[in-house]
Amino acid sequence: MGTSERKAKEKEEIKTLILNAAKKLFVKKGIDQVTIRKIAEEIEYSVGTVYVYFRDKNDILHELHTQGFGHLGGAMRILNNVSDPMERLKALGRVYLQFAMDNPDMYDLMFNMKAPMDFLESMHKEEWNEGKATFDVLLKNVAQCIQKGHFEGHQLEPLSFVIWSTVHGMCSLHISQRVKGVNLENPDSMMGKAYEEFVTLIDKK
Amino acid sequence: MGTSERKAKEKEEIKTLILNAAKKLFVKKGIDQVTIRKIAEEIEYSVGTVYVYFRDKNDILHELHTQGFGHLGGAMRILNNVSDPMERLKALGRVYLQFAMDNPDMYDLMFNMKAPMDFLESMHKEEWNEGKATFDVLLKNVAQCIQKGHFEGHQLEPLSFVIWSTVHGMCSLHISQRVKGVNLENPDSMMGKAYEEFVTLIDKK
């Protein structure tokens, strides 16, 4: 029967409609302005309709967070053509940093906010596939570095986590306005300079 | 006139009363349960009274955040008896990490949440004294390490920021449930192991 097929497609279309409206509000006005009522108004549907297609707000935010990982993943994939693993690792960090600086709200949603993780828990899924996949790229990259003789005396998993933590920490402190708050000498160039320090650190034999 | 003095003291007492109630709710039930109405109920005053003593909720959360820095500062000060700056630096990180693990909500308020920084901005204070003072402890410590010949080829400020970022990043990812999410081999011992990796990293000549 072709009717149910068409219906399923229409359902997907409205889901996309809602998500696009949510994303539009998110990008243009920030996370605070992403409310169910504003989304409904944007797509010219009623509030109740939103709840027909999404179980709750966390569901919507989780979907947006997944979209964010899509973009970050795409930016990271470009670095596949960098053959030297150590160079690729350094470039990976730069891409990650740039993504966070360019999309602070999205980064916050992906790596800080409770909503996406709360949604997973409410679905009884303890697997955070987006995060796992992204971390896996880093993990495999570090593994190749170790194979080439770098990071002697280090353990793969904890080391990868520390590297992630370092770059994430920089992004997080920047986005939460804490970098600005400590009044460093040169706030604008600080992120770049700091990343250079990080590179120097991991380059040591 | 002694009456106005007493009045000023009484005002301070009620401010403390409100803050203690806020902290009680914060520690016991988490940040979501810190509402003006719950605070008012706790101290058996009306909602309006809270707004006589605090300009808004951000004001209260900023005060709590300052208390948190008091505790963290106290824990850090204990390490003054460690003479070797490099050893002190490593211990500093451990104290910082422990504080975050023991008081995740408070850490979140101090280093992640918008409320305290929004309050500063609303008061037209661009100085984040609590953060500056804490970062200064790290900065001075790293300076001593450099003086002793460590961290050759590094710049003091960016390096200190990277060190802060690394430990903060670990705390942040842990608190936001992202560490749990990536499903590492040994989630419980990960934080400790990762910090060991960090120590190994900064110990390299």
Add this chain to the structure above:
DNA sequence: AAATATAAATGAACAGTGTTCAATAATCCA
């Protein structure tokens, strides 16, 4: 084509949030 069954959309209602402010109560001082 009409009647029935299914699915989709609605929006008022509920319980909660931070914040304000005219009205009330309490205190102080002359």
Add this chain to the structure above:
DNA sequence: TGGATTATTGAACACTGTTCATTTATATTT
């Protein structure tokens, strides 16, 4: 004691996420 000052109140406002009986629209069957 009476007037001025200060403290306290709580209803009201504009929001928030979420639910659900009711209505509208579509699809299927007679």
